[in-house]
Amino acid sequence: MNNSFHTAVMITLVIIFQLMINNFINPGPYIFISLVPFAVSLIPRNTPINLTIFLCFVIGLTVDIFSRGVIGVNAAAATAISVLRAPIYRITINRDRQDLTPIPEIRQCGFTKYLSYISIVCLAYMFIYCSLESMGVRSFLFFIPQFLLSSAASIILSCCFSRTVGSRQ
Numbered sequence: 001m002n003n004s005f006h007t008a009v010m011i012t013l014v015i016i017f018q019l020m021i022n023n024f025i026n027p028g029p030y031i032f033i034s035l036v037p038f039a040v041s042l043i044p045r046n047t048p049i050n051l052t053i054f055l056c057f058v059i060g061l062t063v064d065i066f067s068r069g070v071i072g073v074n075a076a077a078a079t080a081i082s083v084l085r086a087p088i089y090r091i092t093i094n095r096d097r098q099d100l101t102p103i104p105e106i107r108q109c110g111f112t113k114y115l116s117y118i119s120i121v122c123l124a125y126m127f128i129y130c131s132l133e134s135m136g137v138r139s140f141l142f143f144i145p146q147f148l149l150s151s152a153a154s155i156i157l158s159c160c161f162s163r164t165v166g167s168r169q
Contacts, residue, residue: 003044007042007043007044007103010042010165011039011042011043011059013165014035014038014039014042014161014165015035015039015059015062015063017035018034018035018036018039018063018067019063019066019067021033021035022063022066022067022068022069023066023067023068027153029142029146030142030145030146030149030150031146031149031150031153032126032129032130032133032146032150032153033150033153033154033157034074034122034125034126034129034150034154035154035157035158035161036059036060036063036074036077036078036125037081037118037121037122037125037154037158038118038154038157038158038161038162039059040056040059040078040081040082040085040121040125041085041103041104041117041118041121041158042103043055043056043082043103044103045086045089045103049082049083049086052082052085053079053082053083055082056078056079056081056082057075057078057079057082059078060074060075060076060077060078060079061074061075063075063078069133070132070133073129073132073133074129076128076132077125077126077128077129077132078125080124080125080128081121081124081125081128084121084124085121088117088120088121088124089104089117091120092113092116092117092120093109093113093117104117104118104162105162106159106162106163107163111159114159114162115155115159118155118158118159118162119151119155122151122154122155122158123151125154126147126150126151126154127147129150130143130146130147130150131143134146
């Protein structure tokens with residue numbers, strides 16, 4: 001299968017699953033489960049930065065439009081991590097593995113390196129998302145558990161997805 005077609009299909013499936021989670025699963029006010037950081041990580045590293053930013057914005061906006069919530073919050077957080085993902089990748093994945101892994105996956109990077117990569121991406125995404133969502137309305141005591149629980153849930157689900165839908169090369 002063509003790599004770009006495979007990537008587009010995988011991102012589409014992750015977005016559909018994200019929409020199903022948003023619309024049919026309500027774990028409570030403290031947990032927002034997001035697969036948007038995982039969808040962003042599926043964009044190959046050699047994609048030009050302008051296209052990456054645009055794709056991340058579209059992914060976030062698609063989730064915003066078809067989900068309940070504030071429109072633009074996912075788009076803003078996804079756009080921000082589109083810029084942060086390259087430095088996070090360089091920090092967490094060995095330099096000798098960078099050419100071999102255009103898309104970070106558990107099978108190619110190893111569990112520890114992938115966990116550190118997706119954890120930092122999810123933490124950055126959730127910090128931006130929770131900050132924008134609770135701006136001026138909720139107290140800081142609501143922000144902390146929402147940020148921590150949402151980040152943990154998103155990291156666990158992203159690891160499960162990477163293990164399940166990763167390439168079988």
